[in-house]
Amino acid sequence: MLGQLKKTPLFISLIVTGIALTVLALAGRSYRYETYETNLLTEPLLTVVFEGVHDGVWPAGAASKGEVPVIAAIPESSGSGDLAATPSGNTAALKRSRLPKDMNGTSSSGGGSSDGAQGSVSVPRGKEDADNTEDTEDTTGGAGDAEASREDELQEETGEEEISLWEPVPEEEEPEPVIYTELPEGVCNPVCPAVDYGVASRSFMAPEGTVFEYATEGIFAPTGEFYYLKHVDDSYFSDALFIGDSRTDGLYGYGNMRGVATFLSKESMSIFNIDTKRWNLHERDGSTISMSLEEALTQRSYRKVYISTGVNELGVPNTVSYYQRFRDVVAYIRAMQPDAIIYIEGIMHVSAAKSQSSNMFTNSLIVERNAALATLANGYDIFYIDMNPSVCDEEGNVYADLTGDGIHLYASAYERWHQFLKDNAIVRTRDDLGEVPAVQNPENIPNVEADTK
Amino acid sequence: MERIVILSSIPFLFRFLPVFLAVYCLTPAKYRDGVLFAGSILFYAAGEPRFVLLLLGLIVVNYAMGSYMFYEKEQNAQVRRKFLFFAAVILDLYTLVLCKILALSVSSSLLPIGMSFYLFKMISWQADLYTGKTQQKPGFLATAAYFSMFPQITQGPIMRFSDYYASTKENERQKVKLSVQSALQPEWLRKLSSNEQLSIETGEGTIVFETEEKKTGTHMVTLDGFEEGLAYIVIGLGMKILLADRIGILWNELVKIGFESISTPLAWLGAYGYSMQLFYDFWGYSLIAAGVGRMLGFRFIINFDHPYAAGSVAEFYRRWHATLGSWFRDYVYIPLGGSRKGKAATIRNLMIVWLLTGFWHGGTLNFILWGLILGVIIVLEKYPLSGIMKKTTIPGRFHVLVLIPLTWVVFAITDLKSLGVYFGRLFPFFGVGKTLDPADFIRYGKIYLPFFAAGAVLCVPAVYRFIVRNRKHPLMVLALTVIFWWSVYYMVTASSNAFMYFSF
Numbered sequence: 014m015l016g017q018l019k020k021t022p023l024f025i026s027l028i029v030t031g032i033a034l035t036v037l038a039l040a041g042r043s044y045r046y047e048t049y050e051t052n053l054l055t056e057p058l059l060t061v062v063f064e065g066v067h068d069g070v071w072p073a074g075a076a077s078k079g080e081v082p083v084i085a086a087i088p089e090s091s092g093s094g095d096l097a098a099t100p101s102g103n104t105a106a107l108k109r110s111r112l113p114k115d116m117n118g119t120s121s122s123g124g125g126s127s128d129g130a131q132g133s134v135s136v137p138r139g140k141e142d143a144d145n146t147e148d149t150e151d152t153t154g155g156a157g158d159a160e161a162s163r164e165d166e167l168q169e170e171t172g173e174e175e176i177s178l179w180e181p182v183p184e185e186e187e188p189e190p191v192i193y194t195e196l197p198e199g200v201c202n203p204v205c206p207a208v209d210y211g212v213a214s215r216s217f218m219a220p221e222g223t224v225f226e227y228a229t230e231g232i233f234a235p236t237g238e239f240y241y242l243k244h245v246d247d248s249y250f251s252d253a254l255f256i257g258d259s260r261t262d263g264l265y266g267y268g269n270m271r272g273v274a275t276f277l278s279k280e281s282m283s284i285f286n287i288d289t290k291r292w293n294l295h296e297r298d299g300s301t302i303s304m305s306l307e308e309a310l311t312q313r314s315y316r317k318v319y320i321s322t323g324v325n326e327l328g329v330p331n332t333v334s335y336y337q338r339f340r341d342v343v344a345y346i347r348a349m350q351p352d353a354i355i356y357i358e359g360i361m362h363v364s365a366a367k368s369q370s371s372n373m374f375t376n377s378l379i380v381e382r383n384a385a386l387a388t389l390a391n392g393y394d395i396f397y398i399d400m401n402p403s404v405c406d407e408e409g410n411v412y413a414d415l416t417g418d419g420i421h422l423y424a425s426a427y428e429r430w431h432q433f434l435k436d437n438a439i440v441r442t443r444d445d446l447g448e449v450p451a452v453q454n455p456e457n458i459p460n461v462e463a464d465t466k
Numbered sequence: 467m468e469r470i471v472i473l474s475s476i477p478f479l480f481r482f483l484p485v486f487l488a489v490y491c492l493t494p495a496k497y498r499d500g501v502l503f504a505g506s507i508l509f510y511a512a513g514e515p516r517f518v519l520l521l522l523g524l525i526v527v528n529y530a531m532g533s534y535m536f537y538e539k540e541q542n543a544q545v546r547r548k549f550l551f552f553a554a555v556i557l558d559l560y561t562l563v564l565c566k567i568l569a570l571s572v573s574s575s576l577l578p579i580g581m582s583f584y585l586f587k588m589i590s591w592q593a594d595l596y597t598g599k600t601q602q603k604p605g606f607l608a609t610a611a612y613f614s615m616f617p618q619i620t621q622g623p624i625m626r627f628s629d630y631y632a633s634t635k636e637n638e639r640q641k642v643k644l645s646v647q648s649a650l651q652p653e654w655l656r657k658l659s660s661n662e663q664l665s666i667e668t669g670e671g672t673i674v675f676e677t678e679e680k681k682t683g684t685h686m687v688t689l690d691g692f693e694e695g696l697a698y699i700v701i702g703l704g705m706k707i708l709l710a711d712r713i714g715i716l717w718n719e720l721v722k723i724g725f726e727s728i729s730t731p732l733a734w735l736g737a738y739g740y741s742m743q744l745f746y747d748f749w750g751y752s753l754i755a756a757g758v759g760r761m762l763g764f765r766f767i768i769n770f771d772h773p774y775a776a777g778s779v780a781e782f783y784r785r786w787h788a789t790l791g792s793w794f795r796d797y798v799y800i801p802l803g804g805s806r807k808g809k810a811a812t813i814r815n816l817m818i819v820w821l822l823t824g825f826w827h828g829g830t831l832n833f834i835l836w837g838l839i840l841g842v843i844i845v846l847e848k849y850p851l852s853g854i855m856k857k858t859t860i861p862g863r864f865h866v867l868v869l870i871p872l873t874w875v876v877f878a879i880t881d882l883k884s885l886g887v888y889f890g891r892l893f894p895f896f897g898v899g900k901t902l903d904p905a906d907f908i909r910y911g912k913i914y915l916p917f918f919a920a921g922a923v924l925c926v927p928a929v930y931r932f933i934v935r936n937r938k939h940p941l942m943v944l945a946l947t948v949i950f951w952w953s954v955y956y957m958v959t960a961s962s963n964a965f966m967y968f969s970f
Contacts, residue, residue, distance in 0.1 A: 021693040022938050023700065026947045034951075055469070055477040056958075063958040267727070267902055423724030424902045 034059035045070055069289065083307045084288040084345045242398075242437040249438055249446060250274035250317070251297070254309065254353075256346075257321035258282040260361055260421060265295050268427035272297050277309045283325035284338045288345070310349035316445065318346050318353045319434075323360030323382055324420060327373045336385040343389055354439055357390060359383040359399035365410035367419025374420065376409050396439055403433040471513030471579060471620050473754045474706050476957050479699075482509060483758065486616075490762060491687050498685040499607035502615055502762070509616040510579075517578035524561065525610045528554060528588045532595050536603045551596040558585045558592075570829040580620040582826060584613055586793055591627045593797050600627060617758035621751055623769040623789040630764065648768065652934045685763040695760030697937040700946045700953075702753030705924070707953040710747035711960070713739050713917040716910060717878070723906075725879075725887045726899030731907035733891040739914060740878050741871040742921040745774070748787065772927040774870075777862040778855060779843045782870060790826075794819050809849070816848070817841045827877070832885060836876045843869060 018025060038046065038058045049061040065071065250273050255261050259280035264270055276295040287306050294304040304312075320342070326335050339357075346355055360379045362368075368376045383399060390397035404411050404422060411419070415426040422430065440446060469475040470482050486505045493501045511518040531554040538547045562585045569577035591609065594600040604612075604627065612630040716739040720728055728736070752769035760766050773786035783791050799819050805812040817838070824837020843865060847855060855862050872892070879885040890898025903909075923929055936942045 017689055020689045021696075022940070022943045023696050023946055024693055026943050027696070027700075027950060030947055030951060055481060057476075057480045060476060060954075060958045063955045066955065067959040263722070267723070417721040417724055418718065421722040423722075424727035425724055425900075 031057075031059065034062050038062050041065070068286075082288050083305075084341050243440045244436050245438040245440065245446065246435065247273045249435070249440075252315055253317035253319060254315040254350075255319045255321070256282075256287070256306070256309075257319070257358070258323075258325055260324065261319075261321050262293075263421055263424070264427050264430055266427075267424035268431040270431055271295070272299065275315070277304065277306065281325060282322055283329075284322045284335060284342055285326065285329065287322065287342055307349075310346065315350055315353045317356060318350055319356040319358055320346065321358035321360070323379070323386075324363075324374070326382075327375075327378055332378075332382050332385050335382055336389075339386060340389055343395060347395070353394075354441075354445065355395045356439075357386050357395065357397045359386060359397060359401060361422075362401050362405055362409055362411050364413050364416050364419040365406075365408070366413065367416075368410060380409065398434075398437050400430050400433040400437075403429045468513050470509060473617065473620070473751060473758070474703055474953075474957065476954070479703075479954075479957075482512075482616075487761060490685075495685055498763075499605070499611045502685070503607055503611040506611065506614040506616040506619060510614065510619060513620070514579045517581075520561075520578060521584065521614065524558070524585070524588065525613050527557065528592065528613070529606055529609050531557075532592055532609070533603065533606075535592075535595055539598075547596065551592060554592045555589055558588050561585065566825075566829050583622045583624055584619055586624050586790075587613055587618075587627075590624070590793060590797055594627055600631070604631070615759075617755040617762075621748075621755070622787070623752055623755060623767045624793050625759075625764075625767050625789065629767065648771065650931070651768065651771075652931060687761070687763045691763060692761050693938075694766070695757040695762075697934070697946060698753045698757030698760060698766070700950045701933065702750040702755075702757060703953040704946075704949040705746040705750030705753065707750075707956045708949065709917060709921055709924070710743045710745075710750060711956065713914060713921065714743040714747070716740075716914050717743060719910065723902075725884055725891055727902040728891055728899075729901040729904055729906050730891055730894045732910060733888065735907060735911060735914070737871045737875050737892065738918070741874045742918065744874060744877075745770075746921060746924070752787075772925070772930070774866060774925045775927050776866050777859050778847050779840060779862075779865045779870065780847055781862075782866050783840070783844075790823070794823060798822060812848070813845050816845055820844070828880070830880045831882055832876055832880050835882075836873055839873055839876060843873075 035058055038061045041062070046061040046065055049064055051058055051061055247270075250270065253274045255264065255270075255274055255276045255278065257264075257276075257278050259278075259282075261276065262278040262280060265276040265278055270276070275297055277292050278295070279290075279292040282290070282292060291303045291305050292309075294302045294309050296302070323335075329335065343355060343357065346353070360383055362376045362379050363371075363374045367374050387397040387399075389395060401409065401411075404415055404426065406412055411422075415422055415429075417423055470477045472478060490498060490501050490505070507518065507522070510521060531550050535547050535550040535554075538550065562581060565577045565581055569575075591600075591604075591612070595604075608630070609627075612625070612627055615625075615630075618625055717736060720732070720736045725733075749770040752767075756767045756769065767789065769787060769789050771785040771788060773782045776782040776785055799815055802815040802818060803811050804815060820837040820841030821834065822837070823840075824833045824835070827833045827836070847862070847865070851861055875888055875892070876885060879888055887898055890896050933942065937946065
């Protein structure tokens with residue numbers, strides 16, 4: 014018998030290693046792999062070991078450095094009154110947090126657990142210095158108050174000395190802010206109208222039936238401030254960090270943005286693994302270093318942080334968990350980069366063919382997720398921008414001749430994204446313009462002319 | 467569950483195959499046809515439940531017509547035999563062409579998985595019966611199991627019924643005629659060295675020998691065969707998962723970038739990358755299929771015999787997907803007259819065969835174009851170039867190593883306009899497209915260099931033979947074990963949980 018078995022060394026080797034892996038999986042089941050599900054009808058238990066290896070979870074021993082999620086445990090760095098609660102219930106005090114109201118857990122419809130943190134909404138005012146938290150003022154009035162005071166606030170802003178230097182276009186040349194019967198409070202886009210998806214704060218949603226005629230023209234803050242989206246040139250991005258997945262990587266590679274901005278990107282980035290894996294930091298000088306999000310946000314301060322992930326998460330249920338996690342990541346970036354404008358980039362849609370042939374990569378799901386993302390903007394230092402009009406048809410599908418795989422733009426099409434970013438920038442003060450002033454003569458900052466085709 | 471039909475998937479390797487093997491081994495040999503048939507139908511039903519009845523119907527109808535043809539043979543009714551034969555072939559072809567046209571015009575889901583393969587088996591089965599190559603009346607279960615056998619039903623190889631049948635006969639002495647190349651295959655080498663009752667005659671480039679097939683009982687499962695099959699499965703998995711699937715990402719990158727924006731060196735890298743992807747994907751898959759067959763007690767079916775070591779395109783296609791090539795040779799080319807009816811008829815026959823081969827691979831114009839280009843090259847090799855090619859190996863090598871990768875580009879790009887753009891980038895003399903990043907070649911070259919190197923090394927026949935010959939050496943066992951689990955890692959993270967592991 015033993016002699017017979019000697020004839021089959023490979024078979025024995027595979028059986029032995031297979032049993033060993035199964036033992037590892039069983040042993041790790043209670044403490045390492047408890048979150049992994051296996052359908053034993055179609056796959057053996059040992060697959061969890063491989064999934065663990067993929068995620069950096071080893072059957073024994075501590076996870077190695079750099080693989081510990083950093084975002085779930087934001088250190089209590091200050092005793093300031095601005096609180097952002099993480100979904101796990103940790104009360105993490107975030108200095109200068111200006112996240113919207115529902116981030117503090119006051120709205121929890123459909124979202125499952127309410128973390129119960131006492132939310133105080135810090136609403137910025139026009140004359141506030143970006144670095145000064147003391148200037149924030151708690152309001153509890155919500156939309157109504159904001160609307161009532163909007164005109165005053167605008168007045169106040171234009172009257173403010175520092176800002177007035179940067180009111181680039183004379184009042185009369187500004188397009189009239191589009192006044193709707195009910196002003197939209199969020200940052201919504203015709204391609205992606207905000208819808209009630211559960212945990213979203215209603216105050217950031219467009220009223221039903223709102224037509225966004227000039228939606229890319231400006232962004233309303235809940236206080237009533239209206240920021241025109243300005244055209245800027247590339248120097249605007251010199252102190253910007255772009256964080257994102259393969260699509261952002263494509264923007265770096267082919268969007269004529271090398272040397273223009275700093276990128277932290279790599280394929281497979283998702284909002285869930287953003288703080289556990291290492292990505293490529295493409296510096297403006299052309300060097301590329303492997304770096305974690307934490308390191309990238311620690312090594313330097315940025316004036317703008319653009320974040321764009323979402324396509325890798327489409328298979329992960331559900332919009333609520335995506336939204337909550339995104340919220341925590343934004344809070345983390347806020348804490349790490351207190352002076353930066355955070356741009357939440359709406360997820361780029363997919364082509365019609367992809368959307369129809371897939372049950373996950375659908376534009377309807379992307380629209381749903383974008384609507385949720387849009388509510389994360391506070392219109393003051395966190396903005397939601399959506400580049401989809403620059404690559405999509407009227408139905409919100411990415412033009413078929415702009416994409417090969419339905420998900421990524423052709424290299425030659427990334428310039429549209431770049432242009433969109435140049436045409437839709439927030440310039441609040443001179444400091445926002447980048448290290449090298451983009452425009453010598455502020456009067457000449459052109460109006461927004463978003464080429465949407 | 468539907469992933470069971472993919473031989474390189476977790477559900478197949480860890481669920482279907484072990485369970486089936488256990489049942490199959492516990493079943494007495496004479497009932498194994500039935501077990502194989504039943505298992506194969508379950509296998510097919512898991513992947514293509516809508517068309518399982520069509521498969522069963524075709525099996526029954528083909529068997530009925532074939533056995534009636536056999537009956538007519540005994541009655542000596544030649545006309546009716548002929549009628550039955552042509553009716554069966556036309557029925558099979560009609561079904562295949564209809565489904566292919568529906569797939570092209572309505573939805574690609576209307577072409578049942580593996581139909582191109584099992585219908586070709588059915589046609590060859592009918593033809594062998596008609597011509598008398600199959601002499602004894604085949605049983606229903608043997609026939610049905612042959613048509614549907616699960617390792618081969620999705621992607622071949624297109625085994626002949628004689629190969630299925632041969633393994634069910636006991637200790638048959640037979641004459642085997644082999645090319646020298648095939649005789650160097652380890653399986654034959656071992657027989658050549660171990661079989662005492664061997665008589666060898668050598669002909670021109672071939673070895674003819676008489677051998678006694680040992681242990682070829684009815685689907686006899688042997689430990690040797692089991693271990694050998696397992697080794698082929700592991701090697702095949704490694705080729706497919708670790709090499710083809712990895713290097714295949716390069717082609718996806720090019721599609722993503724858009725052909726009009728790639729640099730010329732990257733276009734060439736892409737052409738070679740795609741060629742390697744296709745080769746190792748298909749060779750790997752064929753090895754897995756043949757390995758499973760070997761475990762079940764069948765002969766090892768050689769579908770790929772180091773094509774890139776060939777000295778001409780004609781030889782390349784005798785070694786590439788050999789079971790398809792020999793099918794076209796035996797059931798199209800030779801019945802048309804082959805090369806025995808003069809130059810013009812030979813050229814016509816070759817072009818017909820290659821046109822059909824193109825259509826078999828896919829109905830779109832690029833496949834037809836692909837087949838025609840190969841037909842033309844083969845005709846050129848056979849006539850105007852034959853003189854030169856006898857003197858020097860350079861033109862033949864050039865055809866295999868440069869022209870063949872270019873033909874794969876034609877094979878890969880179904881849209882003719884995009885195909886034109888790609889060739890515009892390969893040969894940048896026509897101002898098609900514009901390089902967006904001149905350094906793209908270096909960037910991707912760095913990433914894929916290890917895969918290209920591994921792919922190139924494995925193209926050398928001696929390397930593969932060394933691995934197979936030494937597969938029982940402890941170090942090789944270790945290496946194969948690592949390859950297996952490494953492949954499992956990719957299978958787990960890349961496909962079985964596609965939901966969780968998008969990596970864009």
